[in-house]
Amino acid sequence: MEWAERSMPVLRQIRERFAAQRPVEGVRVAACMHVTTETAVLMRTLVAGGAVVRLCASNPLSTQDDTAAALVAAYGVSVFARHGVDRDGYYAHIDAALDVGPEFVFDDGCDLVNQLHTSRSELRDGVRAGCEETTTGVIRLRQMAADGALAFPVVAVNDTDTKHMFDNRYGTGQSTLDAIFRSTNTLLAGKTVVVGGYGYCGKGVASRARGMGANVVVTEIDPVKALDATMEGFSVLPMAAAAGVGDVFVTVTGNRDVLRAEHFAVMKDGALLANSGHFDVEIDVLALDAAAETVTRGVRPNTDEYRMADGRRLMLIAEGRLANLGAAEGHPAAVMDMSFADQALTLEWLVAKYADLTPGVHEVPEAIDAEVARLKLEAMGVTIDTLTPAQADYLSSWQYGS
Numbered sequence: 001m002e003w004a005e006r007s008m009p010v011l012r013q014i015r016e017r018f019a020a021q022r023p024v025e026g027v028r029v030a031a032c033m034h035v036t037t038e039t040a041v042l043m044r045t046l047v048a049g050g051a052v053v054r055l056c057a058s059n060p061l062s063t064q065d066d067t068a069a070a071l072v073a074a075y076g077v078s079v080f081a082r083h084g085v086d087r088d089g090y091y092a093h094i095d096a097a098l099d100v101g102p103e104f105v106f107d108d109g110c111d112l113v114n115q116l117h118t119s120r121s122e123l124r125d126g127v128r129a130g131c132e133e134t135t136t137g138v139i140r141l142r143q144m145a146a147d148g149a150l151a152f153p154v155v156a157v158n159d160t161d162t163k164h165m166f167d168n169r170y171g172t173g174q175s176t177l178d179a180i181f182r183s184t185n186t187l188l189a190g191k192t193v194v195v196g197g198y199g200y201c202g203k204g205v206a207s208r209a210r211g212m213g214a215n216v217v218v219t220e221i222d223p224v225k226a227l228d229a230t231m232e233g234f235s236v237l238p239m240a241a242a243a244g245v246g247d248v249f250v251t252v253t254g255n256r257d258v259l260r261a262e263h264f265a266v267m268k269d270g271a272l273l274a275n276s277g278h279f280d281v282e283i284d285v286l287a288l289d290a291a292a293e294t295v296t297r298g299v300r301p302n303t304d305e306y307r308m309a310d311g312r313r314l315m316l317i318a319e320g321r322l323a324n325l326g327a328a329e330g331h332p333a334a335v336m337d338m339s340f341a342d343q344a345l346t347l348e349w350l351v352a353k354y355a356d357l358t359p360g361v362h363e364v365p366e367a368i369d370a371e372v373a374r375l376k377l378e379a380m381g382v383t384i385d386t387l388t389p390a391q392a393d394y395l396s397s398w399q400y401g402s
């Protein structure tokens with residue numbers, strides 16, 4: 001946790017201010033997030049600001065047990081999480097975090113908010129507002145809001161520029177490759193890496209894989225994203241065509257069944273399959289299981305081997321769950337510094353302003369985004385220009401022509 005904190009200067013600064021000003025004094029918070037060292041630094045920031053925090057995991061494989069234990073023992077944060085917990089245990093942990101009777105919630109994927117609208121709906125009216133960390137969670141929340149089902153305001157922290165432009169792109173890009181290296185020690189140079197989805201995460205994975213000498217193939221369903229990938233110099237193919245040429249597959253779409261039976265049937269011997277999208281639905285693991293004659297667990301760390309009847313072996317990383325968190329350490333702290341600075345400042349803002357917000361999905365105020373970018377640049381020692389009065393005048397006038 002101390003190591004992570006060294007690379008989180010923005011959050012450190014916010015924590016110092018929170019400790020002095022106590023802007024979230026006595027506020028009860030339930031947080032469902034990956035239990036990693038970076039999240040621990042966020043939790044400590046909230047506690048420094050006066051919040052009473054309960055944390056549970058947003059994925060059964062991402063919990064770092066030593067981090068969870070340290071948060072409880074040394075920092076007084078109640079944590080309900082254990083690495084590798086089963087489905088029932090996972091939801092029991094969310095319930096235990098909710099038992100705090102939260103006024104504010106942090107979610108990463110919308111599972112906790114979902115519980116508040118289903119099995120724990122008796123707690124719903126006590127919730128004033130929430131923050132959502134990831135793309136998939138924001139999509140689920142927008143669907144809830146469209147159905148008139150979302151009972152309180154939730155802020156889409158994922159949608160701030162200082163989150164998705166950096167965390168999703170550089171964080172997922174680097175840590176997904178890190179997961180592939182740690183689990184398989186594969187050489188990417190000269191290999192064909194197929195990236196399913198060319199959104200923020202996909203761009204990060206594709207550019208980093210190219211940087212290591214891989215031939216990158218992108219698959220997409222959105223014509224603009226496919227054009228973007230094409231002009232960036234990547235091959236774009238339908239997955240049916242990419243399946244037979246890929247050595248490494250990474251799904252980052254937020255969608256289901258991106259890799260499925262028809263693709264497994266034509267993949268090369270030794271193909272590596274990794275998912276870094278939020279839920280374990282992008283690779284159809286049930287179909288992979290059905291297609292395999294034998295399955296050998298743990299042939300390498302976090303890697304299972306599926307041997308097909310014709311002798312081909314397909315290697316699945318982290319059971320098809322978020323590979324970068326299941327088979328590596330998640331994003332580097334330096335990038336989570338911005339995402340979690342956004343979270344801390346958004347909670348502070350919500351505590352002051354929640355009463356002005358209606359139930360539904362809201363944006364983070366632009367001032368928070370700008371402040372986080374300014375603090376990060378300052379911490380990195382980067383300075384930028386300011387507008388001259390003539391430039392400010394020029395940009396705010398419509399009268400100037402050629």
Ligand SMILES: NC(=O)c1ccc[n+]([C@@H]2O[C@H](COP(=O)([O-])OP(=O)(O)OC[C@H]3O[C@@H](n4cnc5c(N)ncnc54)[C@H](O)[C@@H]3O)[C@@H](O)[C@H]2O)c1
Pocket residue numbers: 134135136137164167168172196197198199200201202219220221222225252253254255258276277278279322323324325331
């Ligand atoms: N692993 C992590 O640490 C991490 C970090 C951030 C986000 N995420 C998750 O990664 C996923 C992607 O996030 P994002 O911010 O890049 O989203 P995004 O919306 O920017 O990109 C997703 C892309 O996938 C494409 N797509 C959808 N269905 C497809 C299909 N069947 N085949 C090919 N492409 C398809 C979409 O057109 C879109 O371009 C989400 O589930 C998000 O929650 C994971």
